[in-house]
Amino acid sequence: MDGSEPPRQLAGGGRYRAPRWAPDSRSVFVLAGQLYRVWLTGEAEVLTRWEAGISDCRPLADPDLVVLIAPEHREDQDIRVCGRHVAPDRLWLLDLRDRSVRLVRSLAHLGTVRGDLRAGAGGGT
Numbered sequence: 001m002d003g004s005e006p007p008r009q010l011a012g013g014g015r016y017r018a019p020r021w022a023p024d025s026r027s028v029f030v031l032a033g034q035l036y037r038v039w040l041t042g043e044a045e046v047l048t049r050w051e052a053g054i055s056d057c058r059p060l061a062d063p064d065l066v067v068l069i070a071p072e073h074r075e076d077q078d079i080r081v082c083g084r085h086v087a088p089d090r091l092w093l094l095d096l097r098d099r100s101v102r103l104v105r106s107l108a109h110l111g112t113v114r115g116d117l118r119a120g121a122g123g124g125t
Contacts, residue, residue, distance in 0.1 A: 018056055023063045031057065035068065035094070047094065048101070055089050068092040068101065 016030035016038070027039045035048045035057055048054055048068070056069040069089050091104040 020057060020059050022059055023061055029057055029059055029066060031055075035066070047096070047099065050101075057094075064096045066094045066096065067104070068094050072103075 016032050018031045020029045027037045030036050030038055031054055033053045034046050035054050036044050036046055038044045050070055052071040052073055054068055054070045058067040070092055071089050092101050093104050094101050
């Protein structure tokens with residue numbers, strides 16, 4: 001798309017949230033419980049099948065990597081225990097080449113600057 005066409009809606013009414021452009025601007029990553037990639041053609045593909053659901057995502061400058069923010073395990077929604085520690089979300093790295101997901105233990109290998117995930121690989125000040 002070169003901007004000569006009128007804007008059009010890529011995804012349907014309210015189902016998707018937290019849109020993030022891919023580094024190449026040919027698709028948008030969105031959340032609807034799982035992570036989806038919506039291409040400019042309107043075709044959507046599910047990228048994750050995470051039992052606990054995905055809270056947020058950040059595509060990196062490397063077009064094959066997306067940082068996911070998600071809990072490690074699904075919490076039992078039917079049982080609430082006051083005062084019990086709730087497990088925090090963790091950072092995960094999704095490799096789009098093989099759809100593998102691994103826990104991020106350090107941000108150094110991502111090429112981030114001062115822990116800023118937006119900097120991506122090799123970017124920043």
